Structures are given as C-alpha cells and as structure tokens.
Amino acid sequence: MEVENRYIAIRHHVEGSPSEDDFEVKTAPVRWTPESGEVLVKNLYLSIDPYQLNRMKRQSASHHSVDVILPGERIASTGVGEVIASACAEYEVGDVVAGVLAWEEYTLFRPSPAVLMGKVDASSGFPLSYHVGVLGTSGMTAYGGFFEVGKPKKGDKVFVSAASGSVGSLVGQFAKLAGCYVVGCAGTKDKVDMLKDKLGFDDAFNYKEEPDLKAALKKHFPDGIDIYFENVGGEMLEAALANMNTYGRVAVCGVISEYTDAGKRASPDFLEIIYKRITLRGFFAYDFMGKFHEYMGIIGDWTREGKIQVVEDVSDGLESVPSAFAALYRGQNVGKKLVKLA
Amino acid sequence: MEVENRYIAIRHHVEGSPSEDDFEVKTAPVRWTPESGEVLVKNLYLSIDPYQLNRMKRQSASHHSVDVILPGERIASTGVGEVIASACAEYEVGDVVAGVLAWEEYTLFRPSPAVLMGKVDASSGFPLSYHVGVLGTSGMTAYGGFFEVGKPKKGDKVFVSAASGSVGSLVGQFAKLAGCYVVGCAGTKDKVDMLKDKLGFDDAFNYKEEPDLKAALKKHFPDGIDIYFENVGGEMLEAALANMNTYGRVAVCGVISEYTDAGKRASPDFLEIIYKRITLRGFFAYDFMGKFHEYMGIIGDWTREGKIQVVEDVSDGLESVPSAFAALYRGQNVGKKLVKLA
Structure with missing residues (x-):
C-alpha cells in the first residue's frame, strides 16, 4: 500500500517567535508492505505544544539534550490515529492508537519498546482528542x-x-x-x-x-x-x-x-x-512513563465523574498546524491546542 | 557576678564588601546572679561565616526570612566557650559548650529548647575549635x-x-x-x-x-x-x-x-x-538539626581515623573579628575561619 503523505516541516531554523511563514507543507509517498513488520496509521488529532519551538532552533542555539528538528524533515509530535494497515500481530486495522506520531497525515511505525505508542480502549467512551491531552x-x-x-x-x-x-x-x-x-x-x-x-x-x-x-x-x-x-x-x-x-x-x-x-x-x-x-x-x-496507567486511571475517573473540565482548542486540517503553533506564542489558545485532520 | 563584656557591632548597615571600618568594639557589663536561671560563658572560639553579611544589610535590602543585625547590637554567632557561672543544674562551671554564642567575650544564656547550645564531651579529645567547624x-x-x-x-x-x-x-x-x-x-x-x-x-x-x-x-x-x-x-x-x-x-x-x-x-x-x-x-x-548526633558521630570517626583533614584559619583576639570577617570576601581565608579569644 502506498499513500501520498502531506507533512509539515520548517523551512529554516526558527530562533524568535514562530510565524506561519516559517513552515511549509511537503509531500512524500509512504509505502507499507505486509512484509515490513510496520504499522500504518492515519492520523486524526495532532498535539500542538510550545516545547517544539526549542527543537526548531539551530543546534548551536540549542541544548545537547534537545532533539533538534532539521528544515524539511518530518516533525515528531504526539497524536491520535487509526491503524489502516498492519504487519504486526499486536495491531489490527481499525485500532485507535495514541502516542508519538508526527505533524503529518500518515505515520508509519515499527513497534518496539522505544516507540511510545499505545492502543486506545475504544470502550472508554472518551472523545479521541482526550488521548492527546488530558489522557495523554x-x-x-x-x-x-x-x-x-x-x-x-x-x-x-x-x-x-x-x-x-x-x-x-x-x-x-x-x-x-x-x-x-x-x-x-x-x-x-x-x-x-x-x-x-x-x-x-x-x-x-x-x-x-x-x-x-x-x-x-x-x-x-x-x-x-x-x-x-x-x-x-x-x-x-x-x-x-x-x-x-x-x-x-x-x-x-x-x-x-x-x-x-x-x-x-x-x-x-x-x-x-x-x-x-x-x-x-x-x-x-516522560519521567512518569512508568506510572502512565496509574495516572490515566485516576484522571479518567475524575474526567468521567465531571471533577475535571477539559478545555480544548481545535483547529482543522493539516494546513492549520503552523498557525495553530504560532498562536501558542501569541497567547491565542485556550486549553489544549489540537489540530483535527480531515 | 558582673563582667565587662567587649563585643563586636556594626557601625551601620553594610551593603557591599565589608571592611574593618564597618565595625567597632563596644563594651557593656554582663551581670549574672544565682537567681537568674542563666548560664555565663566565657567564649573561647568564635566562628566567622560569610552568611553573616546578609544579616548586616538594611532590612529593605534584605529578606523577610533573614534575622537582621542592627548597628550597635551584639551579633549572634556560633562558638565554643567555657561555663564560668551557672544557675542551671544542667550546666556546671568548667563545662565546655558549643552552639549559638555571639561575637563577644562573654555570653549569657538561659537554657531552653530554642537555644542551640550543647555540652562538649571533653573526653572526645578533639581540639575545642573543631566544635565550631568540622564538628559544628x-x-x-x-x-x-x-x-x-x-x-x-x-x-x-x-x-x-x-x-x-x-x-x-x-x-x-x-x-x-x-x-x-x-x-x-x-x-x-x-x-x-x-x-x-x-x-x-x-x-x-x-x-x-x-x-x-x-x-x-x-x-x-x-x-x-x-x-x-x-x-x-x-x-x-x-x-x-x-x-x-x-x-x-x-x-x-x-x-x-x-x-x-x-x-x-x-x-x-x-x-x-x-x-x-x-x-x-x-x-x-539547621535543617539537619535532628540528625546532629548521628552526623557528628560519623564525622568524628572519620576525623579520628585521619580520613578527614581539618583545615582551620585562626585569628587571635576579639579585635581581629572584623578583619577576619572582611578577609572572607577577599578570598584570604583557607578552610574554617575562626577567632580565638585570649
């Protein structure tokens, strides 16, 4: 299976406040085969987080512990998606997954302990977007x-x-x-x-x-x-x-x-x-990854019982990622900033 | 019993680097009576510590949590001294005590849980000065x-x-x-x-x-x-x-x-x-006061066994307190700065 994948990249390193012009939409084919051992995900919600700006700076301006993003490259980000092809027994077509995807329409991953990706329990009844924010x-x-x-x-x-x-x-x-x-x-x-x-x-x-x-x-x-x-x-x-x-x-x-x-x-x-x-x-x-299920159990209960109000700020379509991201630095978001893909 | 007590005071609040001229030697009588419930100590070693400078600043330049020293006042400091009169059963004449005394020749105190003062075990064999520094x-x-x-x-x-x-x-x-x-x-x-x-x-x-x-x-x-x-x-x-x-x-x-x-x-x-x-x-x-005896047991053993080298820098006489203190800010001390009283 091959899909045309549109993704967001930086045109150049970003040192000050980000603007829409710092980004571009690029396209590249993504190819999945049954022999690959890989899982292909159609992304549904992408997380828009302030810390990403630190990854967009030049290495020299950055810190050795920051995973720098290069111009033209895909930008890893947490998100929620649906499995549309799987060469791995743990994942079936139709499964909803949440974890580290990217600012793109389709993400291919090979399951491993280093890949932060979990299956979402569809019976939980929460909006899928919650798995990027309050339950992510x-x-x-x-x-x-x-x-x-x-x-x-x-x-x-x-x-x-x-x-x-x-x-x-x-x-x-x-x-x-x-x-x-x-x-x-x-x-x-x-x-x-x-x-x-x-x-x-x-x-x-x-x-x-x-x-x-x-x-x-x-x-x-x-x-x-x-x-x-x-x-x-x-x-x-x-x-x-x-x-x-x-x-x-x-x-x-x-x-x-x-x-x-x-x-x-x-x-x-x-x-x-x-x-x-x-x-x-x-x-x-990620310091608390070992307690993910414990924390999410507690937060899930609070959310279900109405003890927690979830505030989301959702933009539509991959093209809105740059403006959604820039808005964070203009104080224009309220609550969790997300982009919903078509 | 009444003794003439000479003590060190600041002439005025000290905002920058301290110099000898910021201080003066003052004199006041100290009176002890058998009915007072108090203990009179002749001071032997006084501790000279950098943090004292923060107490010498004007209140406005200081922090609410700092115990400000006023011009002309006695200056509390840790030290070691010998009991020369006692109206309290816990202390006998000749006992050596270590704790919060002052930059002065004689200190009068009334034992209470708020007074940080302990008797030194003379059989420990350590130089008395150690109880201000390595064992203080x-x-x-x-x-x-x-x-x-x-x-x-x-x-x-x-x-x-x-x-x-x-x-x-x-x-x-x-x-x-x-x-x-x-x-x-x-x-x-x-x-x-x-x-x-x-x-x-x-x-x-x-x-x-x-x-x-x-x-x-x-x-x-x-x-x-x-x-x-x-x-x-x-x-x-x-x-x-x-x-x-x-x-x-x-x-x-x-x-x-x-x-x-x-x-x-x-x-x-x-x-x-x-x-x-x-x-x-x-x-x-003082955050670790509850573990004082535990810590001092360990440090005492290390010192006795020669695993710790103790470095002291001792000036002589009460008059040397101002120069000893100013020297801390000129990097002229090596190890624990002390003043030995006559």
Whole structure:
C-alpha cells in the first residue's frame, strides 16, 4: 500500500517567535508492505505544544539534550490515529492508537519498546482528542509535575502560571481536588474568567494588567506560595520566588516566555532559595512513563465523574498546524491546542 | 557576678564588601546572679561565616526570612566557650559548650529548647575549635548538604565551588569517601594545590585563571557533573548548570559572589533545568538539626581515623573579628575561619 503523505516541516531554523511563514507543507509517498513488520496509521488529532519551538532552533542555539528538528524533515509530535494497515500481530486495522506520531497525515511505525505508542480502549467512551491531552502527555505532565514534583499537602497555596493552557488548566483543577488554595494567571480577561468560573480556581489575574508581578502575587498570596507550577519563566519566576514560603517547591515545567528570546532569562534571587530552602525541579511527562496507567486511571475517573473540565482548542486540517503553533506564542489558545485532520 | 563584656557591632548597615571600618568594639557589663536561671560563658572560639553579611544589610535590602543585625547590637554567632557561672543544674562551671554564642567575650544564656547550645564531651579529645567547624555547623552543612541534598551515588561526578572554604573543603573529602569523582575550584594556586595534595580532590582549578568557566568545567567534566555543591552563585552557577548531567542535583549552600552586590545574580538557563530534569535545592545546617548526633558521630570517626583533614584559619583576639570577617570576601581565608579569644 502506498499513500501520498502531506507533512509539515520548517523551512529554516526558527530562533524568535514562530510565524506561519516559517513552515511549509511537503509531500512524500509512504509505502507499507505486509512484509515490513510496520504499522500504518492515519492520523486524526495532532498535539500542538510550545516545547517544539526549542527543537526548531539551530543546534548551536540549542541544548545537547534537545532533539533538534532539521528544515524539511518530518516533525515528531504526539497524536491520535487509526491503524489502516498492519504487519504486526499486536495491531489490527481499525485500532485507535495514541502516542508519538508526527505533524503529518500518515505515520508509519515499527513497534518496539522505544516507540511510545499505545492502543486506545475504544470502550472508554472518551472523545479521541482526550488521548492527546488530558489522557495523554498534558495529563501526565500536569499530574506528575503537580503530585510528584510539587508534593502537595492539603491547604497548600498553589500558584499556576499560564493557567489557561493545556497543562496549567489541569494543574489548577488537580490542586483543588487535592484540597489546595489555587490562583492562576493568564493573559486575557476571558481566560481569567474561565479559570474562576469554569475551572474552579480560587482566584485568577491577568498578568498583563499587573505592572508589578511581585506585588500582585503578594496581594493574591498574603500567606505566601507553597507550590509554584512554572510554565512561564522570566520575571514571573522571580516574582513567584520572592513570594514563596519556607520549604516551597517549584515544579519547573516550562519557561515559554524565554523560548522566543534566547537573551531573556530569569535572574532568581538565590538568597530566597537558600533562606527559604526552596526546591526547584525540572521535569517532563516522560519521567512518569512508568506510572502512565496509574495516572490515566485516576484522571479518567475524575474526567468521567465531571471533577475535571477539559478545555480544548481545535483547529482543522493539516494546513492549520503552523498557525495553530504560532498562536501558542501569541497567547491565542485556550486549553489544549489540537489540530483535527480531515 | 558582673563582667565587662567587649563585643563586636556594626557601625551601620553594610551593603557591599565589608571592611574593618564597618565595625567597632563596644563594651557593656554582663551581670549574672544565682537567681537568674542563666548560664555565663566565657567564649573561647568564635566562628566567622560569610552568611553573616546578609544579616548586616538594611532590612529593605534584605529578606523577610533573614534575622537582621542592627548597628550597635551584639551579633549572634556560633562558638565554643567555657561555663564560668551557672544557675542551671544542667550546666556546671568548667563545662565546655558549643552552639549559638555571639561575637563577644562573654555570653549569657538561659537554657531552653530554642537555644542551640550543647555540652562538649571533653573526653572526645578533639581540639575545642573543631566544635565550631568540622564538628559544628560547617560539618552539619557539608554533611547534610552533600548526602541529603546531593544524594550521591558511587561514581558520581561532583563539582564543589569555594572548595577550600570551611564547608567546601569538607564536601570534597566526603565526596571521595562516598566513592565519587570530585573537582574543586578556588581562587589561588596555593589553595588549588591544597585541594589536590592535602585534601585528596581528584582535580582542582583556579577560577580566576579561567576566562570561560563553562569551557573550564567542560574540560574537567567531559562526562558531565552529577552533583554541584554551590557556594558561589553568579557565572559559576550558570557554567555548572550548562555542564550538568540528566537528573543532576544542585545543593545550594551559598552564593557568596552575590552577597556583596545586590545587582549581581545568576541567570540560569531554565531550559537546561527542564531538559536535564535538574533539581536545585536551598538548605542550611539547621535543617539537619535532628540528625546532629548521628552526623557528628560519623564525622568524628572519620576525623579520628585521619580520613578527614581539618583545615582551620585562626585569628587571635576579639579585635581581629572584623578583619577576619572582611578577609572572607577577599578570598584570604583557607578552610574554617575562626577567632580565638585570649
């Protein structure tokens, strides 16, 4: 079987804020044979995540631990798809799979322990898109980052930045379920309203309307912050540290404000870190892979019981991937950003 | 009983590098009575520690968690002394005590759980000065910071900054005892030689001779750093983070290069922290108070068996406290800085 596969590639390395012009749609045939041992997937939903920008930078500007994307190459991404041909007993035509696919219409993979791909239990009744977000890496990141890195106790004061995003929107809700007091920040009034009215945050504020973030956090956390779930970096991190309590934990998930500007960095006051014995820990979803089924069982139950509101922001068609991605850096997404393929 | 007590005070708050002129010797009577319930101690050794500078800053320049010293006031400090009068059954005249005294000749205290003061077992045979350093807070800081925060495994690569100081010199030796590879940095050739020749560091370098700290660490750690014991801050921290391995730990003990310059701060690359899942944790000695006897038993054995070399730098007389303290910021001390009183 051979299909024409359209995929998204970068035209050149991207160093600043991404724009639609940095990308192109390319086409290449994908050939599957019964002898190949491979599985051919027709992709249904693709995940659009901020961290991808770090992979698009030049190697020299990047970090040795980042898997750099080259111009013209396919771009690996999590997604959900349907098996349309299989030369492997574990997968049948019609199976729905979720895991690492790519920004393309068809993905071919050879099952191996190194390939992060799981079959979706169709009887679960969840929308397929959930397996990219709340029941996929966004959920893993939020759950592992909040519970394993943040180590919440009942009554802890929790601050979440980029709180209306795919991960932040879940962290805030998890924090409420854990009995914490939670305040989020976001960049529009609508997002702030959503955090308070729909997602149950105790409070929320628009960081763009706060000339002094340190003072804003002082106002929202008169008793200090115990857990800061960090998605933003820069001045936000400095302001949060200045308001942390003794033995506070910073779960460092992302620093999106620093992704588009290599010269922009937080300059945290390390005296705060020492005197308040703060722990900052970087992590990502795959650190918790061994607990995937445990986490997804819990999050699935919460979702089914209506304890978690799932916020998705879906664009249509492969061609919309570049604009969907660029929108992340303009603060135009609300919740999990996805692209639904035709 | 009444004694004339001479003590060291700051003349004014100290914002930059301290100098002798920032201090004065003051005198005040100390009165002890049998009815007071108090213990009067004649101080023998006083500890001279860099962190004190942070207490000497104006409140506004300081942190809410720092116990600020006011001009003219006595300055609490760890030390060793001998009981010369006691109105408390637990202490007898002639007992040697170690704990929180002050930069003064005589200290009066009323025993309570809040007073960190312990009797020294004279039969242990250690020099009394050890109870301020290797068997006091320096040892606590080094042991707790390295083992509890650093969580070493055999074969780990350890980098220690300010490695010839009171804490760094112990951390490097503990790291060798734990089966790690350890490199230290210091600011003179003599100190570097001492680290290698006397203290058994695998390697050491003079940071003042390295125009590019990141490259210097790359050369010394071709396989990366697993544990960074942080005493310095600024560019050293940035350079160390750039060379850390996945799951690396940074034990944040002090940032002496930032103490004298409020505008100087590290701007760590948080992408390194995320992608390499690095943990940074601030701490200080009193976090490990519950394990004091356990730690001191171990360190005492190592010291007695000659597995630890103790490096002390002793000045004489109360008047030498200001110059001894200022010397810490000029890199003039080697090992634990102490003042021996007459």
